Amino acid sequence: MRAYVAATLDELSEMLEKKTFRYETAYILTTAFAQSNPEMDNEELEFELSWIAAQRSRTRGVDPLGFVLAVDLLNAQLGDALEDQVRLLSDIQWSQVESILVSESEESELTWYASQELATYLPAWKA
Numbered sequence: 001m002r003a004y005v006a007a008t009l010d011e012l013s014e015m016l017e018k019k020t021f022r023y024e025t026a027y028i029l030t031t032a033f034a035q036s037n038p039e040m041d042n043e044e045l046e047f048e049l050s051w052i053a054a055q056r057s058r059t060r061g062v063d064p065l066g067f068v069l070a071v072d073l074l075n076a077q078l079g080d081a082l083e084d085q086v087r088l089l090s091d092i093q094w095s096q097v098e099s100i101l102v103s104e105s106e107e108s109e110l111t112w113y114a115s116q117e118l119a120t121y122l123p124a125w126k127a
Contacts, residue, residue, distance in 0.1 A: 001078065002046065003028045004053040004101075005069040005092065008061035009126055012100075015069075016118055019094040025085040026073065026092075027053045033084040049084060050110060054103035065125060066103030068110070071096045 003026035007015075015021040027049040034045055054066030071092055079087030100118055101110040102125075113121060 001028060001073045001075070002098075003071050003073045003086070004050045005071055006053040006056035006060060007067045007069050008057060009063050009065075009067065009122070010061070012067060012069075012118060012122060013126075015092075015094060015097075016122065020091045022091045023088055025082070025087055026071065027056075027084055028073075028078075028081075028086050030081050030084060030086070032081075036083075047110075050101050051103070051108055052084065054101060054110060058103070063125075067125075068101040068103075069097050070099045070101060072098060 005023050005026045011021055029042065029045050029049060033049070037045060037048065040048065050068050050070065053068040057063070057066040057068060069092070073088075073096065077088055077090050079089045094115070097115040099115055100113045102113065103110055
């Protein structure tokens with residue numbers, strides 16, 4: 001299941017080093033979220049969740065950018081569902097990260113980076 005995780009620069013650094021990280025929750029397309037946004041199709045709902053995660057990232061850290069990990073979760077990792085999130089029962093492995101989405105402004109735009117690009121861009125994001 002595709003999920004979006006709000007991350008900070010420090011968490012991205014640690015995940016890159018250790019290849020695993022423990023997050024409490026991830027944003028997923030729940031039935032409740034879809035029902036509360038009936039005017040949106042699945043693609044729009046997925047974008048909205050990733051945007052919410054990016055904004056959450058900004059409030060969690062001191063970084064001016066918002067960072068989101070787009071991950072593929074296993075059913076065994078999914079705990080209780082919330083309105084637009086799910087509690088995670090286990091660590092996320094680096095191999096589950098499909099891409100990194102970055103919010104660079106207040107506009108509802110996200111820049112896509114392949115997970116393999118994290119090591120390249122991380123120093124610039126930290127500067």
